Amino acid sequence: xxxxxxxxxxxxxxxxxxxxxxxxxxxxxxxxxxxxxxxxxxxxxxxxxxxxxxxxxxxxxxxxxxxxxxxxxxxxxxxxxxxxxxxxxxxxxxx
Amino acid sequence: xxxxxxxxxxxxxxxxxxxxxxxxxxxxxxxxxxxxxxxxxxxxxxxxxxxxxxxxxxxxxxxxxxxxxxxxxxxxxxxxxxxxxxxxxxxxxxxxxxxxxxxxxxxxxxxxxxxxxxxxxxxxxxxxxxxxxxxxxxxxxxxxxxxxxxxxxxxxxxxxxxxxxxxxxxxxxxxxxxxxxxxxxxxxxxxxxxxxxxxxxxxxxxxxxxxxxxxxxxxxxxxxxxxxxxxxxxxxxxxxxxxxxxxxxxxxxxxxxxxxxxxxxxxxxxxxxxxxxxxxxxxxxxxxxxxxxxxxxxxxxxxxxxxxxxxxxxxxxxxxxxxxxxxxxxxxxxxxxxxxxxxxxxxxxxxxxxxxxxxxxxxxxxxxxxxxxxxxxxxxxxxxxxxxxxxxxxxxxxxxxxxxxxxxxxxxxxxxxxxxxxxxxxxxxxxx
Numbered sequence: 001x002x003x004x005x006x007x008x009x010x011x012x013x014x015x016x017x018x019x020x021x022x023x024x025x026x027x028x029x030x031x032x033x034x035x036x037x038x039x040x041x042x043x044x045x046x047x048x049x050x051x052x053x054x055x056x057x058x059x060x061x062x063x064x065x066x067x068x069x070x071x072x073x074x075x076x077x078x079x080x081x082x083x084x085x086x087x088x089x090x091x092x093x094x095x
Numbered sequence: 096x097x098x099x100x101x102x103x104x105x106x107x108x109x110x111x112x113x114x115x116x117x118x119x120x121x122x123x124x125x126x127x128x129x130x131x132x133x134x135x136x137x138x139x140x141x142x143x144x145x146x147x148x149x150x151x152x153x154x155x156x157x158x159x160x161x162x163x164x165x166x167x168x169x170x171x172x173x174x175x176x177x178x179x180x181x182x183x184x185x186x187x188x189x190x191x192x193x194x195x196x197x198x199x200x201x202x203x204x205x206x207x208x209x210x211x212x213x214x215x216x217x218x219x220x221x222x223x224x225x226x227x228x229x230x231x232x233x234x235x236x237x238x239x240x241x242x243x244x245x246x247x248x249x250x251x252x253x254x255x256x257x258x259x260x261x262x263x264x265x266x267x268x269x270x271x272x273x274x275x276x277x278x279x280x281x282x283x284x285x286x287x288x289x290x291x292x293x294x295x296x297x298x299x300x301x302x303x304x305x306x307x308x309x310x311x312x313x314x315x316x317x318x319x320x321x322x323x324x325x326x327x328x329x330x331x332x333x334x335x336x337x338x339x340x341x342x343x344x345x346x347x348x349x350x351x352x353x354x355x356x357x358x359x360x361x362x363x364x365x366x367x368x369x370x371x372x373x374x375x376x377x378x379x380x381x382x383x384x385x386x387x388x389x390x391x392x393x394x395x396x397x398x399x400x401x402x403x404x405x406x407x408x409x410x411x412x413x414x415x416x417x418x419x420x421x422x423x424x425x426x427x428x429x430x431x432x433x434x435x436x437x438x439x440x441x442x443x444x445x446x447x448x449x450x451x452x453x454x455x456x457x458x459x460x461x462x463x464x465x466x467x468x469x470x471x472x473x474x475x476x477x478x479x480x481x482x483x484x485x486x487x488x489x490x491x492x493x494x495x496x497x498x499x500x501x502x503x504x505x506x507x508x509x510x511x512x513x514x515x516x517x518x519x520x521x522x523x524x525x526x527x
Contacts, residue, residue: 003180011237011323013173019113020166041127041453049134092096
């Protein structure tokens with residue numbers, strides 16, 4: 001049976017390089033966890049609730065809420081600070 | 096941490112950004128508008144995607160050892176086949192629909208012959224790279240050539256004479272299939288000689304389905320956007336809450352330069368009247384009015400006062416209404432824009448009680464950008480300007496059957512939220 005052939009309308013995707021993940025923590029005791037508010041509505045208030053829960057249930061873990069400067073752009077200053085001073089980071093709340 | 100309505104999108108965005116195995120946890124949707132007590136309930140409740148306590152998922156993500164394959168960098172290619180085959184036209188139409196390559200209306204199948212005929216509409220070679228598109232700034236940029244744009248132009252029913260306009264739209268870097276949860280659409284105004292050459296409608300019914308060039312250029316812009324950016328699929332690469340009926344057409348029309356009392360729109364964007372251009376606006380909906388009457392100032396203020404400050408406004412004014420604006424003192428479009436920027440004000444409490452104002456304008460305010468930083472400190476009843484000047488546009492479109500004018504919610508795209516190089520007004524002549 002003959003077939004019809006047409007051109008694909010799809011563009012050219014980029015080659016994606018997968019990035020390795022940071023290693024996980026071996027313990028929480030004494031570690032500093034950054035809670036990163038990425039700036040969507042109410043994510044600042046959500047982070048406060050996460051921080052309170054951790055203070056009550058994991059008091060051995062230190063936390064600090066920080067704000068991502070612009071949700072649409074990298075924040076190299078904040079990333080550098082987290083890398084230098086922190087042990088891990090939670091980002092949220094993403095839509 | 097994400098809202099659960101975005102679970103599939105999160106998987107997709109992480110994959111295309113090279114971190115497919117990044118740890119993630121979900122709370123119920125929505126987060127916006129919830130009280131502190133409700134947010135505490137989210138934290139203490141289950142992750143609705145995993146079906147386990149949210150904070151258990153979070154702590155596991157922090158503590159569970161990461162397998163060696165997840166800490167290695169790897170590269171993978173996502174290239175596609177150039178040709179698509181099917182047993183019949185019906186089978187190919189179905190395949191195009193199933194692949195998400197259409198607007199769910201029949202398309203003209205892009206055979207080699209039809210695409211070659213389309214390519215005669217430009218002097219540019221088929222393999223020339225036109226640009227890149229993405230569904231949002233969070234997603235990867237896909238690249239495309241003149242031939243790929245021609246394929247989508249064929250599908251939309253366009254002819255080679257329309258191709259330079261369609262290429263100009265494609266080269267803008269602005270997609271007509273943005274995945275924003277707010278369900279935005281794109282609207283296009285064509286200025287200059289090309290509008291007359293193509294017989295575009297700038298008069299009666301210009302915004303409706305009454306002209307071949309208006310219709311096929313707008314449809315081509317939509318199809319090429321979804322296909323050349325790598326898709327527009329609900330829950331994966333499209334998240335518009337309700338969708339927007341204007342995305343079917345990406346309303347495309349010519350400005351009525353002949354009957355406008357003001358200089359053509361594109362001259363306000365740095366082009367000469369002899370240049371041919373496309374101007375692109377992001378729009379959400381519109382409010383209708385007819386004529387300027389005794390209390391027109393109050394009416395304009397009331398019409399615009401409910402719009403989210405981040406979105407802006409495009410006044411689309413018929414020639415009769417434009418002359419009425421001239422009669423009350425606006426002898427240029429810029430003077431009308433200035434009046435709106437100065438006089439349309441809302442109480443600060445209402446200014447900040449909008450979703451996009453909270454998400455985007457507040458971010459500018461917290462970063463110290465004026466005048467928004469000052470608005471944060473305004474008293475709740477203090478009147479603050481609703482739109483900065485750059486969020487207000489005026490176009491003259493339509494016939495002379497009445498003095499209709501519309502306030503389209505929207506404006507030119509804010510380039511800060513897109514990849515570098517996007518253009519909101521683009522030369523068509525460069526693509527002839």
